Amino acid sequence: MAGFGSKSSMELRLRPRPSSPQPLGGGGPDLISALPDDLLLLVLARLPCAGAAARTGVLSRRWRGLWARLRRIVLRDVPFHSLQPALASFPRPPPAVSLLEIRLPEPQPADIARVNSLLRAAALLDPEEFFLVSPSDLVLSRHFHGHDLNLPCFHRATSIVLDLHSPVHSFDSYPIIRSLPAGIEFPALETLSMSSCVVDDSATLLSRCPRLRTLRLTVVDFNRSVLSFNSPTLEELDVVATWLNRVNIIAPMLKRSTISLNTNNEQAVSISISAPMVEKLSWDCYFSKNSSLFGLWRLLKLSLQAAKRQGKPPSLQIHACIESPPIYFYQGARFAQAIEKRLIAAFSVLELNLENKGHAYGAFVCHVLEVNQICWAMQSLKVDLRRLAMEEEGCPPDCLCQPTDWKSQTIPLTALEEVEVSGFHGKDHEFDFLKLILRSAPMLKRMTIKLSREASTSNGGCTKVYDIFKEYSSVLCNVYLSSGSMHGSRNCAST
Numbered sequence: 473m474a475g476f477g478s479k480s481s482m483e484l485r486l487r488p489r490p491s492s493p494q495p496l497g498g499g500g501p502d503l504i505s506a507l508p509d510d511l512l513l514l515v516l517a518r519l520p521c522a523g524a525a526a527r528t529g530v531l532s533r534r535w536r537g538l539w540a541r542l543r544r545i546v547l548r549d550v551p552f553h554s555l556q557p558a559l560a561s562f563p564r565p566p567p568a569v570s571l572l573e574i575r576l577p578e579p580q581p582a583d584i585a586r587v588n589s590l591l592r593a594a595a596l597l598d599p600e601e602f603f604l605v606s607p608s609d610l611v612l613s614r615h616f617h618g619h620d621l622n623l624p625c626f627h628r629a630t631s632i633v634l635d636l637h638s639p640v641h642s643f644d645s646y647p648i649i650r651s652l653p654a655g656i657e658f659p660a661l662e663t664l665s666m667s668s669c670v671v672d673d674s675a676t677l678l679s680r681c682p683r684l685r686t687l688r689l690t691v692v693d694f695n696r697s698v699l700s701f702n703s704p705t706l707e708e709l710d711v712v713a714t715w716l717n718r719v720n721i722i723a724p725m726l727k728r729s730t731i732s733l734n735t736n737n738e739q740a741v742s743i744s745i746s747a748p749m750v751e752k753l754s755w756d757c758y759f760s761k762n763s764s765l766f767g768l769w770r771l772l773k774l775s776l777q778a779a780k781r782q783g784k785p786p787s788l789q790i791h792a793c794i795e796s797p798p799i800y801f802y803q804g805a806r807f808a809q810a811i812e813k814r815l816i817a818a819f820s821v822l823e824l825n826l827e828n829k830g831h832a833y834g835a836f837v838c839h840v841l842e843v844n845q846i847c848w849a850m851q852s853l854k855v856d857l858r859r860l861a862m863e864e865e866g867c868p869p870d871c872l873c874q875p876t877d878w879k880s881q882t883i884p885l886t887a888l889e890e891v892e893v894s895g896f897h898g899k900d901h902e903f904d905f906l907k908l909i910l911r912s913a914p915m916l917k918r919m920t921i922k923l924s925r926e927a928s929t930s931n932g933g934c935t936k937v938y939d940i941f942k943e944y945s946s947v948l949c950n951v952y953l954s955s956g957s958m959h960g961s962r963n964c965a966s967t
Contacts, residue, residue, distance in 0.1 A: 509538065509541070512534075512535065512538055513538060513541060513542060516528065516538060516539055516542060517542060517543075517544055521546050521547065521548045521549075521550075522539055522542060522545050522546055522547050522558070523547065523548070523549075523550055523558075540561050540562045540563060541563070541567050542567075543567055543568060543569055543570045543571070544569075544570055544571040545562075545569060545571065545572050545573070545597070545599075546571070546573045546575075547573070547574045547575070548575045548577075549575070549576075549577040550574075550577070551577065552576065552586065552590075555574060555590055555593075556589060556590055556593045559590075559593040559594060559596070559597065560593065562597060564596075569597045569598065569599040569600070570599065570600045570601065571599060571600065571601045571603075572594055572597055572599035572601070572602050572603070573601075573602075573603040573605075574590075574594070574603065574604050574605070575603070575605045575606075576604075576605065576606045584619050584620065584621065584647060587621065587636075587647070588620075588621065588622045590604070591604070591621075591622065591623065591624055592622075592624050595624040595625060595626055598626070598627055598628050598629075599626070599628065599629060600628050600629060600630055600631075600660075601629065601630065601631040601632075602626060602629050602631070602632050602633070603633045603635075604633070604634050604635070604636070605633065605635045606635065606636050619647050619648050620647070620648055620649075620650055621647035621648060621649050621669060623649060623652065623656060624656065625655070625656055625657055625658070626658055626661070627657070627658075627659060627660065628660055629658065629660060629661055630660050630661060630662045630663065631661070631662065631663040631664075632658070632661060632663070632664050632665070633663075633665040633666075634665070634666045634667065634669060635665070635666075635667040635668070636667065636668045636669060647668075647669050647670070648669070648670045648672055649666075649669055649670065649671050649672060649673075649677065650672045650673060651672065651673045651676050652673070652676055652677060652680060656680060657680050658680055658681045658684075659682060659683070660683060661681045661683060661684055662683055662684060662685045662686065663684075663685065663686040663688075664681065664684060664686070664687050664688070665686075665687075665688040665689075666688070666689055666690070666691075667688075667689075667690040668690060668691070669689075669691060670691055671689065671691060671699075674689075674698070674699050674700060674701045675700050675701045675702070677701075678701040678702075678703050678706075679701075681703075682705065683705060684703060684705055684706055685705060685706065685707045685708065686706075686707065686708040686709075687703075687706060687708070687709050687710070687711075688709075688710040688711075689710070689711045689712070689713065690711075690712040690713075691711075691712070691713045691714070698716070698717060698718045698719075698720075699711065699713065699716055699718070699719045699720070699721070700718060700719070700720040700721070701720075701721060701722070702722040702723075703722070703723050704723075704724060704725065705725060706723045706725060706726055707725055707726060707727045707728070708726075708727065708728045708729070709721070709723065709726060709728070709729040709730070709731070710729075710730045710731075711730070711731045711732070711733075712732045713731075713732070713733050713734070714733070714734040715734065715735070716733055716735070717742070718742045718743075719731075719733075719742070719743045719744065719745065720742070720743075720744045720745075721744070721745045721746065721747070722746045723745075723746070723747050724746070724747070724748060724749060725749055726747035726749060726750050727749060727750060727751050727752070728750070728751060728752045728753075729745075729747065729750055729752070729753050729754070729755075730754040731754070731755050731756070732755075732756040732757075732758070733756070733757050733758065734758045734760065735757055735758065735759060735760070735814075742813075743813060743814060743816055744816075745816045745817075750778075750817075751779065751780045752778070752779045752780070753776065753777070753778040753779075753786075753817055754775075754776070754777055755775065755776040755777075755814075755816055755817070756773065756774075756775045757773065757774045757775070757814045758772070758773050759771045759772060759773065759774075759810070765795075765807060766807040766835075766836055766839055766875070767835065767836070767872045767873055767874070767875040768794050768795055768831060768871075768872050768873045769792050769793070769794060769795070769836045769873070770792060770793055770794075770795045771790070771791075771792050771807065771810060771811075772791040772792055772793055773789075773790075773791040774788070774789070774790055774791075774811060774814055775788070775789040775791075776788055776789075776815070776816065776817055776819060777789070778817055778819070785819075785820045785821050785851075785852070786817065786818060786819040786820060786821070787819055787820075787821035787822070787823055788815070788819040788821070788822050788823070788846070789823040789824075789825065790811070790822070790823070790824050790825070790840060791825045792824070792825075792826055792827070792836065793826070793827035793828075793829070794827060794828055794829040794831050794873065807839065808839065808842070808843050811840070811843055811846075812843055812844070812845060815843075815845045815846075818849060819849060819850075820849060820850065820851040820852065820887075821850070821851065821852040821853075821854070822840075822846060822850045822852070822853050822854070823854045823856070824837060824840065824853075824854065824855045824856065825856045825858070826855065826856065826857055826858065827858050828857055828858070828873075830867060831867045831871065831873035832867065832871070832873045832874050832899075832901040833855075833857065833873070833901075833905070834874070834878055834879070834901050834902070834904055834905040834908065835873065835874045835875060835876050835878040836873070837855065837905065838876075838878040838881060838883065838905075838908065839876070839878075841853075841883050841885065841912075842883055847883055847884055847885055847886075848884070848886065848887065849887060850885065850887060850888055851887050851888060851889050851890070852888075852889065852890045852891075852892075853888060853890070853891045853892070853909075854891075854892045854893075854894075855891075855892070855893045855894065856894045856895065857893070857894060857895030857896070857897075857924075858895060874901070878908070879901075879904045879907075879908070881908060881912075882908070882911055882912050883908070883912040884912065885909070885912045885913040885916075886913075886914065886915065887915065888909075888912075888913040888915060888916055889913075889915050889916060889917045889918070890916075890917060890918045890919075890920075891909055891913075891916065891918070891919045891920070892919075892920040892922070893906075893919075893920070893921050893922065894922040895922065895924050896921050896922060896923050896924060896927060897923075897924045897926060897927050898923070898924075898926075898927040898936065898937075903936060903937075903940060906919070906921075906937070906940055907940060910940070910941070910943075910944050910947065916944070916946075916947050917946065917947065917948065918947065918948045918949075918950070919941075919947055919948070919949055919950070920950045920951075920952070921937055921949070921950070921951045921952070922952045922954075923951065923952065923953055923954055924954060925954040927954075934951055937949065937951055938951075
């Protein structure tokens with residue numbers, strides 16, 4: 473017991489027992505390198521980049537060249553001039569490459585000839601998935617062979633992503649995919665995504681993709697492009713484009729579509745989409761300044777939203793504003809045509825988001841409601857009025873915000889059942905607008921008026937609203953204050 477706490481006893485108990493002699497200097501056997509090739513390849517596959525996998529060759533001769541047998545090849549931040557030699561390092565015939573992902577460093581100047589050469593080198597590896605992504609502007613020189621982007625054959629590819637990030641401010645830098653030469657096929661391709669590319673012949677491109685399910689295009693054009701194709705297999709379509717002259721899509725199996733266009737109604741735009749099976753449709757059309765005018769009003773954006781499975785009725789949204797400073801043009805007929813040309817699907821709800829800036833809006837809304845596809849189909853109308861606090865009240869009697877004599881008109885709103893007006897100020901022209909709706913909609917059941925802050929402080933405005941409804945016994949009138957609380961709800965003819 474006396475020796476239990478002695479120094480020699482403690483050293484005996486704490487000193488580890490070596491199972492075998494340890495060589496000096498840490499020069500033991502390289503157990504990792506003794507693993508089979510398949511296990512070493514699993515280790516290399518977990519590295520973030522093929523470049524890092526290649527650098528493991530400096531650690532051991534056993535690792536040299538193994539990276540070229542990877543099935544998932546990711547090249548990140550490799551200088552452009554080194555990419556093609558890196559791809560040439562892979563054996564021929566290549567292994568069954570499941571993924572080839574090339575993410576260029578930034579900034580990355582290059583000419584189109586080198587991009588095409590890189591694409592050909594990538595196609596020789598015949599990957600199942602191919603990504604070529606530039607995180608910043610890929611500046612394409614106009615030397616060598618212009619801007620023609622030549623897509624080679626990717627026989628095994630099920631997914632191709634080309635995101636070249638060309639600068640929007642320089643149209644000369646956009647690569648153009650023209651008609652594909654004979655023999656260029658994509659027999660296994662199911663997903664195709666291309667950004668910052670001009671597709672000159674989309675019909676031919678898609679005809680070479682007999683199994684395509686998903687198509688995503690982000691293109692900028694020079695006022696001449698056509699998006700036209702007939703795809704019997706396409707199920708998902710996303711398009712962001714500028715200045716398309718014609719859109720002609722036939723896709724009988726299409727389930728989901730999101731299309732966003734910048735347009736100018738000075739163009740002879742032709743839009744036709746046939747997709748009887750579509751379940752979710754989102755269509756946004758942005759208008760350039762001065763392109764669509766009605767008096768002082770300018771059309772900003774038109775949106776169509778439809779989703780069958782979510783239980784929401786399909787809706788058309790129109791965004792417009794009073795132009796400031798005013799542009800004194802009246803283009804009523806062309807304004808209506810700008811809307812009609814872009815109504816690609818049926819809808820039952822119309823939402824008007826108006827920045828009226830204190831001006832009358834009745835003539836403008838009346839003109840919109842006269843569009844045939846709107847007045848016959850609309851079941852619900854929502855008008856959202858937006859004004860800034862510093863804006864002046866009202867407008868002069870001869871103001872161009874009312875270019876037509878609309879107050880005595882009647883529009884055949886035969887399907888309209890519900891109306892909601894938000895931001896109601898209680899001005900005389902606003903009451904004229906309510907009267908027009910009431911006499912034009914024989915099936916109207918409910919009208920909801922949401923007062924502005926100024927109108928909420930005046931009882932006279934609420935009384936005048938109720939007085940208008942006395943002649944319409946079948947219409948329920950709901951009036952809300954700006955706080956959201958209900959001022960009243962009544963069928964005025966029965967009270």
